[in-house]
Amino acid sequence: MTGPVATIAIDQWFAQRGWRIRRHQQEMLAVAASGRHALLVADTGAGKTLAGFLPTLVDFSSDAPDTVLPPEGLHTLYVSPLKALAHDVQRNLLTPVENLGLPIRIETRSGDTPSDRKARQRARPPHILLTTPESLALLLSYPEADTLFATLRRIVIDEVHAFATGKRGDLLALALSRLQAIAPGLQRVALSATVADPDDFRAWLAPWGDIDSVALVEGEAGARPELEVLLPEDARVPWGGHAATWAVPQLYEAIRANRTTLVFCNTRFLAELIFQQLWEVNDDNLPIGIHHGSLSKEARRKVEGAMARGELRALVATASLDLGVDWGDVDLVVQMGAPKGSSRLLQRIGRANHRLDLPSRALLVPGNRFEYLEAIAAQQAVDEGQRDGEEFRPGGLDVLAQHVMARACAGPFDGAALLAEVRSALPYAAVDADTWQRVLHFVATGGYALKAYDRFQRITQDRDGLWRLTHPEHAARFRLNAGIIMDAEMIEVRFRNGRSLGRVEENFASSLAPGDTIRFAGLDLEVEALRETEMLVRAAKKPGQIPSYGGQRMPLTTHLSQRVQALLADRGGWARFPDDVREWLEVQDYRSELPAPGSLLVESFPYEKRHYAVIYSFEGWPANQSLGMLVTRRMEEQGLGPLGFVANDYALAVWGLRPITDPARLLSPEILADEFVAWVEGSYLLRRAFKEVAVIAGLVERQQPGKRKTGKQVTFSTDLIYDVLRKYEPDHVLLRAAWADARARMTDVDRLAGVLDRAQTNLNHVVLERVSPLAVPVLVMIGREAMPQGSADDELLIEAEGLAGAAMRVEPPSGDDDEAADEAQHR
Structure with a gap:
């Protein structure tokens, strides 16, 4: 390893471009020379990516003191969350490599890479490989993985905040543990501009969570946006x-x-x-x-x-x-x-x-x-330069099962040694022996309820104690289906000449018929034919509907939620708002109350012969949606005749035949015990979560040689297995994984619990004679939730004006109290 300075050639290259090596770039060189891992947190435009690669460029610079060029083979891995980012980095990295005349070959590898190039990369790898977590995990599943990664000196993880806290981060953490076992001297580097708590990410990056082994490098401050x-x-x-x-x-x-x-x-x-x-x-x-x-x-x-x-x-x-x-x-x-x-x-x-x-x-x-x-x-x-981010949580057991299967595809393994390796990854540091055995035996047989079926017999333990594949065909099937990203089932949109435009969701495609028109990829298209896995189209002369995509909603972060509530509470600051927004808040303040930080406002009022309640939680759409399901169930039990609910990031509106007089009773904490469990088990949520974990864990395959299953076929398979496991093996490892997903991702149970806590300690119930101004934005969503965003905006705004007329009407108090009337007029 060279010293903690750039070479003369690199210094000159910077100078020729009118640049200087920034302090944090120099620090990254020093950290590399010390042998420590590094987390670089620097503003966008600070040259983070180049800082991550500078030690590699120095390693290959022939003018470095006592230079011994690295041997042939893979030297540096770059992992990004996006294919586009890897290609962009390749373009930008080629410039210094070519200008400096460095003997470095750089290639990308992703799902878009042709199969012949992938095979060649395993046999003759480039010096720098730019890839994604999923492609890296697949590379580790090949028998030649130990040879391929033996020369690896550095791994650079870009935009680490984008995936470290999710399942893609779990997969990458496990890959890091495997790479460190193959190449013990491997240095880990992570880059980000938007890390909220650097120490959390240092612990995630470090082997065994040893935070002291990861240096924190902070970039120079940039111009304020x-x-x-x-x-x-x-x-x-x-x-x-x-x-x-x-x-x-x-x-x-x-x-x-x-x-x-x-x-x-x-x-x-x-x-x-x-x-x-x-x-x-x-x-x-x-x-x-x-x-x-x-x-x-x-x-x-x-x-x-x-x-x-x-x-x-x-x-x-x-x-x-x-x-x-x-x-x-x-x-x-x-x-x-x-x-x-x-x-x-x-x-x-x-x-x-x-x-x-x-x-x-x-x-x-x-x-x-x-x-x-x-x-x-x-x-x-x-x-103010304040950032928010998601919290770290234990690693997914479905991801761990996929990793175990990948390890078996690479060759026989010792269970105890692999467990030690797995525990060196922070998301799996707490995996106990019982959980590990459950995962192993799931990968081996599918579990107790499924072990009689030959297709689930994937690995076996021999007399020498090593686990190995039961048949080589399992490796090919695994590589066809491995992955973490779980988009809805998609079908290809093609012209008859074979040109592909992209993909739309299967559910959307099933609503179309030949002759219908859609607008996709900026083109107006007429549907010619629909097949199991593709939609044939031709150019159309009339505009069509835009495809809708399910996807996971991005919830309002807790940090931003608290700031919005602070704006509502800061009445002195309303003067800088537009007149209609200021008036909206002032009339709300006069006619009802405003949500205060740390409290929970609930409004009740009649509207169009129904009784409404609006709960201003500010806890994000998933938590509010879950709360709506639970509250309407409890309204039914209490004889309130619930008719529906609608939620956004800020509030939940429920309505029924009879008024809600005691919202605290509806929002008692025990709702998260029996009723939450009963609701999740009886809803589509657990089945949907199980479908995802079953596919990730390899229990159900989406892809077969030359053919891909439709979404309906995958759902049928997972539903069948789900029912069997619920009946005969309710503690199955994948049911545990599905429950973890349903609680954390689909229902956001932690934020939901926060709403219930406030309901018991600081609930403010305001009974009104008519709709309040603050309720209008959520009430106009009624009947629009099933429609794609944007398609109903004009109708929605017309309806909003009608609601707003009732909400914003202000009458002075009745009677002859002049002082009260004057106050009302003033406010």
Whole structure:
């Protein structure tokens, strides 16, 4: 290993470009020389990726003192959460390598890589391989893995915050434990601009959670971003809706006024909708593109290349591009709708003016009044440099089962040795012997209830004590089906000439018939034929409906939720809000109450011959949705005649035939004991969670040689197994895994528990004669939840105006009390 300085050639290369080696880049070289692992936290544009690779460039520099060039073979792994990011890094990394004349071969490996190149990479690996957690895990499943990774010196994990706390992070943590066993001298490096608690990520990165083995390197501070909240030209913020389509004319003018604008949307549907509406007002025929994960690889690569060459004036994108992609000519970022978290917003803002010394410029476009408050809260958080993030939790047992099977595919293994290796990964540090045996025997036989079926007999323990595959065909089947990302079942959209446009969800496709039209990938298409795994289309002359995607909603983070509540409580600060938002809050304050931090406001009122209650939890959509299910069940038990509920990130509205007079009784903590369990077990949630863990763990295969199962076939298989296990083996390891998922991800039970705690200690119940102003944004969602975001916005806003008329009407108190009347008039 070279010393903690760059070589003369690297110094000169920096100087030729008018750069200097920044302090944090020099520190990364010093940490590499010391042999420690490193977490680099630095602002976007600070040269984090180059800092991660500088020690590798130094290793291959021939002018370094006493240089002995690394041997042939894989030297550095780069792991990113996005395929696009790996390709972008390859483009940017080739420049210094070529300029310096370094003997380094760089290649990418992902699901898009041709199979012949993948095979060649295993036999003759490049010096630097850029990949994803899933592709790395598959590489480790081959018998040649020990030889392939024996020369590995460094692994660089980019945008570590994006996946470390989820199942992809579990998979990567297990891969790190395997790599460290193969190459004990391996140095781990992680990079991020938006880590909320660096020590948590240092512990995740370190072998055995040894935080002291990971140096924390903090980057130089960059220019503060310039963030503006966009308002309608008439300064009237909509009551409801999430699409913010009102802003399209103003958005187009912003695109015209800038060189390149990146427009982020929270969903694929919204990206297609905004792209469509921009083209409808694109009188100048500006080059505007679209990018999301359901478009074909060819379409995505074409758009990425056009952006890199500066050929687009605007690109509408989803999270498929919000991590680390370096397009220096982007001078404006637009966030359509609420950001849901300050870290996510910081990440997206950083795509503009991708330099440390230039401020990133961004526009936030709220869809409704609550989203306006959320935008202001996010703006404040960004100004203060405050970040939020998800908490770490124990690793998924389904991911552990997949890792065990991958290890068996690579060759025989000793169970005790593999357990020790697994425990060195922080998510699995607490795996006990009993749980480990359950996982092993599940991989071996499927478990007690399934062991009689030959197809579940995948590994066996020989007399020498080693576990090995029962048949080589299991390795091929495993590699066809391994993975963590669980999108809804998709079908291909193709022209008859074979050109693929991308994929739509099977459920959406099943609602179509030949002759129907859709708008996808920016094109109007007519459905010609529907098959099991593909939809044939041709160009259409009339516009069609935009495909909807299920997906997992991004909930409002706790950090941003608390900031929104603080804005509501800060009456002195309302003066800077638009007049209609300020009036909305003032009338709410006069007619009812405002949600206060640490308390729980519940409003009850009649509306259209029904009795409504609105619970202002501010705990995010998953928790509010779960609460709605539980509360309506309890309303039924109490004879209140529940008729329905609707939820958003801020509130839950329930309605029924009779009024709720005692909300604390509905929200008692024991609802999370028997009733929560009964609801989850009787709902689709546990079955859905089981389907996902069964596929991840390899119990049910989606892909067979030359054929992929439809979503209905996979669901049928998992439902059948689920019923068998519930009856004959209720403590099966995958049922445990499904329960963990249902509690944490689908129902957000921890935040739900927080609502119930506040209901018992600080509940404020306000009984009203009619709907309150604050209730309008959630009430206008009734009947719209099943519709794609944006499609019903016009109807929604018309309905909102009717509700608002009742909510905002203010009458002075009855009687002759002049003082009270004067106060009412004043307020």
